Amino acid sequence: VSSSSPPSASVAATAGPPPATDGRDRTAVWRYLRMLGASADEADDLAQDTLLVALRDGLPAEPERARAFLRGIARNLWLRTRRWWFRRREREVAMAVEQLWLATAAADDGDALIARLHDCLDGLQGRARQALERHYRDGLPWPQVAAELGMKPNGTKTLVQRARQLLRQCLERSGP
Amino acid sequence: MTTTTTMQVAKERQLDWLLEEVLGARRGAAVRTPPRAIPWLAAAVALFAVGAALGVAWLRAADERSMAQEPDQTIPWHGCHGAGGIDEVPADVSALRCFDFDDAACARLAAKASALPRLTHLDLSGMDVDARGVSRSLPITDAGVRALAPFTGLRWLSLEQCHQMKGEGLQVLEAMPRLEHLDLTYSGVTSPALERLDRLPSLRTLVLSHCMDFHGRSLAAVARLPGLRRLELQACTTARPLPRTRGRLAHDACELRHGSTCATARVASAGRPQAASRPVAKSRRRRPCRTASASPTPSSQPSRRCRSRRCCSAAASR
Numbered sequence: 310v311s312s313s314s315p316p317s318a319s320v321a322a323t324a325g326p327p328p329a330t331d332g333r334d335r336t337a338v339w340r341y342l343r344m345l346g347a348s349a350d351e352a353d354d355l356a357q358d359t360l361l362v363a364l365r366d367g368l369p370a371e372p373e374r375a376r377a378f379l380r381g382i383a384r385n386l387w388l389r390t391r392r393w394w395f396r397r398r399e400r401e402v403a404m405a406v407e408q409l410w411l412a413t414a415a416a417d418d419g420d421a422l423i424a425r426l427h428d429c430l431d432g433l434q435g436r437a438r439q440a441l442e443r444h445y446r447d448g449l450p451w452p453q454v455a456a457e458l459g460m461k462p463n464g465t466k467t468l469v470q471r472a473r474q475l476l477r478q479c480l481e482r483s484g485p
Numbered sequence: 486m487t488t489t490t491t492m493q494v495a496k497e498r499q500l501d502w503l504l505e506e507v508l509g510a511r512r513g514a515a516v517r518t519p520p521r522a523i524p525w526l527a528a529a530v531a532l533f534a535v536g537a538a539l540g541v542a543w544l545r546a547a548d549e550r551s552m553a554q555e556p557d558q559t560i561p562w563h564g565c566h567g568a569g570g571i572d573e574v575p576a577d578v579s580a581l582r583c584f585d586f587d588d589a590a591c592a593r594l595a596a597k598a599s600a601l602p603r604l605t606h607l608d609l610s611g612m613d614v615d616a617r618g619v620s621r622s623l624p625i626t627d628a629g630v631r632a633l634a635p636f637t638g639l640r641w642l643s644l645e646q647c648h649q650m651k652g653e654g655l656q657v658l659e660a661m662p663r664l665e666h667l668d669l670t671y672s673g674v675t676s677p678a679l680e681r682l683d684r685l686p687s688l689r690t691l692v693l694s695h696c697m698d699f700h701g702r703s704l705a706a707v708a709r710l711p712g713l714r715r716l717e718l719q720a721c722t723t724a725r726p727l728p729r730t731r732g733r734l735a736h737d738a739c740e741l742r743h744g745s746t747c748a749t750a751r752v753a754s755a756g757r758p759q760a761a762s763r764p765v766a767k768s769r770r771r772r773p774c775r776t777a778s779a780s781p782t783p784s785s786q787p788s789r790r791c792r793s794r795r796c797c798s799a800a801a802s803r
Contacts, residue, residue, distance in 0.1 A: 343502040344495075405488070405495035413499070426503045445508040473500055480500075 335360060337376065337418040338383050344406050344414075345387050346399075355390070359383040376415070380407065422480065429479035437472035440465060560606060566613060568593055579603045580641075584611035588629035598635035605638055610645035610668070623647050630654030637661055643668040651698070652678020659684045668692040670717075679703035683710055694719035 338359050342352040359382045368375040384403050391399045414422050430438070436458055443454045455465035560580040565571060568590035574581060578601060583594070586609050598604075609629075612620040625647045633639075634657040642658070644650055645668050652674040658664055664685055670692050676699045682688070683706045691707065693699070694717045707716065 340502065340506075343506070344499050346498050349505075401491045402494050402498075405491040406498065409492070409495045409499055419503075422499075422503060423507055426507050430507065441504065442508060445504045473497075476504075477496060477500060480503075 333418065334376070334379060338379050340414070340419045341380050341406075341410055342383050342387060344410060344419075345384065345403055347387060351387075351390070355383060355386050358386055362386075380410070425480055425483045426476065428483065429476050432479065433472060433475065436460075437468055437475075440469055441472060444469075562606075562608070564611070565594075566611075571597060574601065576600055577603055580606035580608075582608040582611050585613045585623075586611075586629070587624040588626055588632065591625060591629035592632040595632045595635045601636075602638070604636060605663075606641040607633070607636065607639055608641075608643040608645075609647065610643045610670075612646060624649060626650055627652070627654030631657050633657055634660055639664055641666040644672055645670040645692075647672045649673060651675050652681075656681060658682075661685075663687055666690040669696060671695045673698050676700045676703040680706040682707060686711055688713060690715040692717040693721060696721055697723045699723070 335356055339352045339356045342355050343349070347355060359379055362382050363379055369378055384407070388396055388399055388403060413419075430441075433441070440454050440458060443449045443457060444451060449457070451465055451469075452462050455462045458465060460468070562580045562582045563574060563578045564582050564584065565574055565586075566584045568586070571590065571594050574594075574597070581601075581604055583590070586594075591609070609625060610623070612623060614620050623646045625644070626649045630644065630647075630650055631654040633642075637660055639661050640663045642661075642664060643666075647669075648671060650672050652669075652672075655674070655678050658667070659681075665687050667682075667685070667688060667690070671694075674693070674696050679693075679699050680703050682691070688710050689712050691710070691713060693707075699721075700723070704718075707713065
């Protein structure tokens with residue numbers, strides 16, 4: 310069962326070479342992969358692979374360079390899982406994600422973003438909040454959400470688009 | 486994709502991740518997997534295969550159509566009447582039809598071969614008529630055929646009506662590597678001469694109709710012609726091939742697509758059609774038989790075209 314929470318277990322607690330990364334790095338890599346578009350399961354696997362590569366090759370001494378190195382490995386592994394005819398587009402998106410990550414989440418691995426989204430969600434009420442919760446929390450598909458809310462699918466789509474726009478604006482307003 | 490668009494996509498994915506992490510999503514896969522392209526690829530491959538098959542079939546049909554049984558009427562034929570007309574033959578002639586030629590005229594024409602570099606079609610079967618309207622018999626013999634040796638670029642040669650030509654002179658054709666069509670109708674070609682024809686690798690059409698001086702066993706040598714596609718044996722009443730020859734024809738002449746054998750000899754004792762009267766390949770454009778009673782029986786026709794050696798072996802064994 311996939312989980313939307315980042316894994317907290319540290320890597321390489323066994324004998325052998327000293328661990329090059331800690332659990333914080335794994336969380337950062339996992340979130341970065343999720344931001345790239347990976348599902349929770351994919352992010353689990355790719356984060357594991359990323360850290361294995363880092364253990365094998367070693368990491369730079371400086372923390373910032375080490376994080377950038379890990380993100381580079383994760384990005385390449387992610388792109389490798391994409392089909393080759395979508396890889397060019399995905400590479401462009403990955404570059405944009407890298408910029409966005411550096412601008413919004415690199416300092417604390419996204420903790421502040423998550424906290425801000427909690428606040429923003431508190432300001433979202435009514436059917437928009439209900440639709441988001443039924444879909445993201447309970448995993449219902451959008452047509453079923455629309456049926457529960459007594460709306461047409463297109464109406465739900467518009468409602469969710471507006472809610473997401475509000476959340477984005479809220480995040481940008483409250484951001485650094 | 487522009488930078489703004491990619492940044493929008495990145496922000497959408499960031500929001501997806503955040504919502505799923507904050508609200509505790511039970512499902513993953515934020516990136517929508519595009520529909521698989523494999524069915525389209527398979528459809529494209531299948532379409533290409535069908536197109537290729539149709540193209541090959543069309544080309545083969547066009548190839549059959551292009552095999553000229555008669556001189557191609559689209560070719561501008563130049564007529565040459567007797568030895569006296571040789572001097573008037575233009576240098577750029579490609580198709581020459583000669584009337585009332587004899588050995589001397591052939592030798593004289595051959596002496597001018599270097600001046601006719603584009604000549605590829607030569608028809609020596611033309612006969613003028615005398616004052617009474619009766620066509621004269623052609624006096625061309627093997628000596629006249631031997632004189633054609635300088636025309637090494639010939640692709641089409643007709644020696645029809647050369648009754649006195651026994652075939653010894655056909656050896657000169659071995660020096661014509663591009664020769665594709667050879668018409669020996671009403672000639673006196675004999676078995677030894679036919680058995681040497683397998684040295685003509687480019688020959689695709691061979692007309693032996695109304696030749697009555699060769700034995701059917703010579704057809705085994707004809708069957709060895711690698712590219713032979715059309716064989717006409719109409720009214721070859723003396724061709725009495727052995728059963729073994731029939732097998733060789735069926736086995737070797739795999740490229741044969743048209744065999745015309747009307748009024749050809751039969752084996753009276755067995756009551757079955759001879760190899761010559763039993764085409765080795767399905768004749769789809771067979772000429773109407775002049776003598777209905779002598780036409781091959783329908784049961785003697787193979788039911789399918791002979792395309793592969795395996796198929797030919799099966800046909801031979803039938």
